[in-house]
Amino acid sequence: MLAGFGRLFIVITTNTTTTLSSMRQCAMIPWNVLQIWAEPLSAMVLLIISVDRLASLVSPLKYRKYGRHFQIFQVSMAVSIVASLVLPSWIHSWGEVALEHSPICWTASGIAPKFNTIFFLIRIICSSASVVVYVILWIIFRHYFSERMTNNSNSNSALYLRMQRRFTVTMGIWGIFTMILYVLPVIITSITNSLQIEALNEFATILLTFTSNINPVVDLIVLLWRQNDINSAMAKILPFVKIFRHKSTIDTSLK
DSSP states (O other): OHHHHHHHHHHHHSOTTTOOBOHHHHHHSHHHHHHHHHHHHHHHHHHHHHHHHHHHHHSHHHHHHHHHHHHHHHHHHHHHHHHHHHHHHHHHHHTOOOOOBOTTOOGGGGSOHHHHHHHHHHHHHHHHHHHHHHHHHHHHHHHHHHHHHHHOOSHHHHHHHHHHHHHHHHHHHHHHHHIIIIIHHHHHHHHHHHHTOHHHHHHHHHHHHHHHHHHHHHHHHHHHHHOHHHHHHHHHHOGGGGGGOOOOOOOSSOO
């Protein structure tokens, strides 16, 4: 949102056809300072959530005991990896003062090409891997669900398993939207950049910017629509979230 308002202001107040910016200017512009962290980390978070769900299913007892430590480790590793790339990228961009970039300053304009390639690979690999992990997770869960339901006649255990199944399906839907709204636009942008057609590059970049910002909103709506517990918790903090609340309860059918 910050980037959108900032770029809209530039378009209104600046002649974007004659004015150019340097890589240093684009790197230090406020929204790119945030975006250079947010773009790779958003893809990493998708993978972290997938791996976290897989760990909770494969080894539930250890996960219950060490889950918090595992989550902190994953997040710390992700932040460390991105920091090891962002800081050198900033240092490199500081010496790039040639006026050769659009004043709109797309995120890529403030990053050296070699770092752009690395960030691109992180986004593609992590977001795609998150979807693959959910497929594996769903196969494992479906294979053992019937057996565990049979062996756990206790109503609390059965309810817990159904809750886990519902959340797994929710994350699967989340993964599908991520593939459509994030992974595919990133791939399309990469292909158009390789063609070096300016008009096509601009369109692909705008498309990616729009879909990548819409993706978290869609994911949140799916989460609130599918998960009554999360919906209720959010409704206590943000009353307007009640509009997502529905009367369906956890049942025995796959949804």
